[in-house]
Amino acid sequence: MKQIVKTSGQKTNNNRIGVLRLELDYELATLYEAMQNKDVKKKIECKQKLEKLRKEWMKLQA
8 A cells, every 4th residue: 555655645746856857948938038038027037937937857856
């Protein structure tokens, strides 16, 4: 029973990591666009979101 729960948790983590990769790519593209447009407010927002995603990524990797 414990193995089933553990395997299920790993599957959920793997799915979330895949979604995180997509979110990171999107935010990086958005940041690049903000940099090209010299949109300081959007750059700050993107950096904050990227930091949040990075922290979540690190928790899942541990």
